[in-house]
Amino acid sequence: MKSRLRYVYDHYRFLILRRTLQLGILLLFFGANAWGWSLLVGDLSSSRILNTVPLADPLAVLQLLLAGGALAGQVLVGALIVLVAYALIGRAFCSWVCPVNLITDLAEWVRNRLGFREPPLMYLNRNLRYVVLAMVLVLSLLLSLPVFEFVSPIAAASRGVAFGMGMGWALLLAIFLFDLFVVRHGYCGHICPLGAFYSLTSRFRRVRVRHEKDSCTLCGLCFNACPEPHVLNLIGKHDGTVNNPECTNCFRCVEVCDDDALFVSLSGGWSK
Known part of the structure; x- marks a missing residue:
């Protein structure tokens, strides 16, 4: 028994911690809406700790600023808190917080179990995500809308858990199938503009x-x-x-x- 526990600790300790944190955050969002918990209220776009400390997605805030939106000071403070945190610890949002990571990792596990391989002609350049990020920012400016927030699977997942999934499940299913049948870690590794944003802001991480x-x-x-x-x-x-x-x-x-x-x-x- 001891050797088995040691094996689990050696080979899965960070994975267990990541899953605990990811699911714990979603539980707190759900609990805030369903049972009135106040530890973490909102969603991954904008939230508050103990109804006091603001947190905000810095990319969402940047889109709103480009769209010409008027933002409260606490929203800007919340975005700055999150931005500084990930600048210090790196692109950890993608693996430790983002709920879409649960879906893409599940697709990876299934494709390994079934022995799926990418089609021989399928190739996506990982720099594509930076092109998507640039397009999101330009379109937000031109259309006066936070473009990515309307289609973000991250927002769909966190809001869906907290307030009801609606049609968000279809977007998440599409990502699962894309990662399963088309490209390994296709969405997070090649397309997601938020992942690209945090890559750009974490060059001096500790x-x-x-x-x-x-x-x-x-x-x-x-x-x-x-x-x-x-x-x-x-x-x-x-x-x-x-x-x-x-x-x-x-x-x-x-x-x-x-x-x-x-x-x-x-x-x-x-x-x-």
């Missing part, structure tokens, strides 16, 4: 994955587990940290590494 070359046997498990495998370009080549800001800090690579060649790095230091 939390990173560190690699120790001498311990690495080039088994490839980290590449198979990583949703953004191109960020692991230093594996087997040299010591150092994963500096590509597209890393989501999910730490799956750390968990699956049986060589103990990957660690969580904090503020320039590092620890196992």
Whole structure:
């Protein structure tokens, strides 16, 4: 029993923490609407902690500003709080908070179970998400509307849990099927403008994955587990940290590494 628990801890500790946080946030949103809880009220676009501390999606706020909307000071403060937090810890929203990650990871698990592979001619450049981000901002300015907020699966999922899903389930199902049958991690890794936004704003993050070359046997498990495998370009080549800001800090690579060649790095230091 002890060895089994040790195995689960070594290989799934960050995954369990991520799922607990993701589902816990959704539960708090649901509880606020259904039972009057006040710990976290709202949704992932705009919320309040204990009805006091504002939080806001900085990309949504940027779209509203470009659309010419008048925003309350607390909304701007909430966006700044979130922006600074992810600037320090990296693109962790995508793997630790975003509910769409639950759906895309489920699609990944199913496709691995069924042995699905991408069609040989199917290729999406990961820079496409930056094009989508630019289009969202330009259209928000031209149309005077926060364009992405009308089609955002992130907003649909968090509002759906809190207030009722409506037709949001169709959008989430489409993402699941796209990731399952077309491109591995297709939506989050190639299309999502919010992921692109947080990649741009987390270049100086303090939390990173560190690699120790001498311990690495080039088994490839980290590449198979990583949703953004191109960020692991230093594996087997040299010591150092994963500096590509597209890393989501999910730490799956750390968990699956049986060589103990990957660690969580904090503020320039590092620890196992």
